[in-house]
Amino acid sequence: MPAATLDPVPPADAVSAVPAAPPLRRRIACMLYEGVLLFGVLSASTAAYLVLRPLLRKLGVDGPLAIQLWSFLVMGLYFTWFWQRNGQTLAMQTWRMRVENAAGVPPRWPQAALRYLLAWLWLPPSAAVGHLLGLVKGPFVGVLCAGLLVWILLAWLDPRRQFLHDRLAGTRLTDLRARP
Numbered sequence: 001m002p003a004a005t006l007d008p009v010p011p012a013d014a015v016s017a018v019p020a021a022p023p024l025r026r027r028i029a030c031m032l033y034e035g036v037l038l039f040g041v042l043s044a045s046t047a048a049y050l051v052l053r054p055l056l057r058k059l060g061v062d063g064p065l066a067i068q069l070w071s072f073l074v075m076g077l078y079f080t081w082f083w084q085r086n087g088q089t090l091a092m093q094t095w096r097m098r099v100e101n102a103a104g105v106p107p108r109w110p111q112a113a114l115r116y117l118l119a120w121l122w123l124p125p126s127a128a129v130g131h132l133l134g135l136v137k138g139p140f141v142g143v144l145c146a147g148l149l150v151w152i153l154l155a156w157l158d159p160r161r162q163f164l165h166d167r168l169a170g171t172r173l174t175d176l177r178a179r180p
Contacts (some may be wrong), residue, residue: 019104019174021161022097027173028152034091038075045074080112096176104140118165122151157177 007101022030022093049056056062082089087098087106099115101107107115126147155163162172 006068017158018172020179021093021155021173022175024152024155024161026095026097027155030091030095030097033094034089037090038078041074041078041107042071045071076113076116079116080109083107083112084109098109098174098176100174101171107169111169111171115165115169115171117167119163121165122147124168 050068053062056066079089083099084106087100093096099107101111123144126144129147130143133143135143151164153162158167160172166172
């Protein structure tokens, strides 16, 4: 009997076909870089909003909520377009990670939009805690940051180290770096 058949360790190609998730540290770094890129995207979208503002005022839809909704929609379009196109935003390309569905391909529009919406689930509970505690400005932002941190750290509880919104949306974040 050949020695290879006695080896209890399966060959590398027989190991789980599910790709590994990027380490949490790299994901956080990617999020920070994404924030830098979003600064430019949101600056351009705010300029477009300001051009449309006279028309919006005539329609009675101008105000803080309108610009917040506009920014939310612009960010949603940015993320879902990149995710459904090739599974990667610009920051994800730099950090060599990708979003894919269970079949290993980029999510389609509905699934990408669902992932975007679910990624915001940390915000309402965090904001509610801040309001219940009567916090404003800096302390309120601190509670929001703590809520985001808890949301991110929940990935450690997942056996495949995926974020909760990926689990709920049926997507996964994969590491594209070459394995040793």
